[in-house]
Amino acid sequence: MRQETGTRWRPRIRQRKAIGRGFAALTIVSTLLGIAMLVALLVDVFGDGAAQVDGHFLTSYPSRFPEDAGLRSALLGTLWLLVLTAVIAFPLGVGAAIYLEEYAPDTWLTRFIQLNIANLAGVPSVVYGLLGLGLFVRWFALGRSLIAGAMTMALLILPLIIVASREAIRAVPDGQREASYALGATKWQTVFRTVLPAAGGGILTGTILALARAIGETAPLITIGALTYIAFDPSGPMDLFTVLPIQIFNWVSLPQEGFSELAAGGIVILLIVLLLANSIALFVRFRLQRRFD
């Protein structure tokens, strides 16, 4: 009776397996492409800049003679900014995440807040710069200080930390909370002794990724008025400062020979600072997990 033999199911095992292998190959290519980009970037930057990096480069102030120039003030500024931003953003971000995940009632207001935190993560960084200029630099009269820069950067990365910390807290199985309650722990004891340690790895990873973004940003700091030529060490949170990306940008924009090589050297240092921060976070995370697994 059946005429349309074309619709009859045929196994075509070979073809289907080939498609499967093809898909696997595509995913491998996607992975390798990302890695290849990273390797190409590292080779290119280190090829141009590694020769610049020596003790003199790290300990000298900027100069109009490329052979005398160094990035001491920018490196110190970046380290100061990194620490201050972390100190401000970490407790606020984790606190907000704990509230939203553990305490907040599931109302329309909570959902509205959650939605807008996600929106904040997508706001362009220069907008935070303008906010920092109006709020911290002028209204709080902090001037173009490290603390004003760190507060601006903290605002910038706060949504990222909150989102990452919430994910981490949500991933802690409810069984652990219930076990804690069963032993007679109060809510806040449960949060501090059970949930937070278990979520610590995820929270730290999120925080470090957010901080990495902060130390690579230039636009908000230029907006709040960070300087380009600084020939002294920042002496405290109220002092004037510059950071590595601004110093690199300044060197890139100079016409004379020799400064583009310095810029490449600056990028190498910036990458090393980032990698160091990342590895410290990995180490801490590893220690935490060993304790709680």
Added chain:
Amino acid sequence: MAKLTRRHVIRAMGAGMLGTGAAGILAACGEPEVVIKEVEKVVTKEVIVEKIVTVPAPAGPMTGTILADGSSTVGPVTQAVAEEFRTQFPEIRVPVGISGSGAGFKKFCIGETDISNASRPIKASEIETCQSNGIDFVEVPVAFDGLAVLANPANDFADCLTVAELQKIWEPAAEDTITSWAQVRDGFPDEPLILYGPGVDSGTYDYFTDAIVGEEGASRGDFTPSEDDNVLVQGIAGDRSATGFFGLAYYAANQDKLKLVHVDGGDGCVAPSAETVNTGTYQPLSRPLFIYISVPAAERPEVQTFIEFYLKNAGTLAGDVGYVSLPPNIYDLALKRFNNRVTGSIFEGEGAKVGVSLEDLLS
């Protein structure tokens, strides 16, 4: 005067800055040029450091922070002065920011900075802001800069453009209308006109539009702007029918990639160089660069010492970072102006002014 000019040329060559006829010959002979340049460079650095004039230190410990911000064109001069100043007064900190002439005045006029670098005179609206915040200022010129009009080296027709032709290219009415070189002058080929220029917040843009279009800040909108002059260099070097303008210092460092277009301001074609900028024959595209010192800040002894140091050494250092020094008597007049606290702008708030004689204005 002739001796002064020759010194500029030598210094300009040493710092990798060319622009005169003699320098052009050097650039043409290929490999040996590199060797000569490097030898000159080493000599120049020592010569320049040796030429630095120290200033008498006032009594008492000299400490403090002098905050300068503003033009990215003048920034390198102030940075160079700050760098040399530091060797004599290591306890005085002189940080320099780069945000553009306009943004610099915004901060200066609300008292956030002590010195404002500017590649154009202060505007009337900015003077008003300063006054309403009680900030009086002293205006002093520190160097000359020439604006260079550039084309791609493959461009073999636009060797010299008149001011009228530049105006035709850049005026607001040219937008979407003047799109081909053939429209600029009869006989030019029908190639698309691709334009690059500094960002609209820069004094360089203000000055160029004032000098060429006749109205400050007025130009066509369909050009590629960038605050980073190296982007402009790349853009013009990468497109055979592109043209654009920026400070002479950037041309000097990139002359193998770009073609310098001579400009006819009415008295024949002139190429910008240390000499033609200094003597004022490269018109209308040579301009003075300024610093503005706030009078409240000028009460502080460290600021007074810094300004004295600045004006005594700007002649040496301006050339070193790629600009043209003012004649020595102008620096003397400028220092006198500062010491007497002559406030206000010699340009009376008219903004970028074309073809000024500083000597007449200052004395």
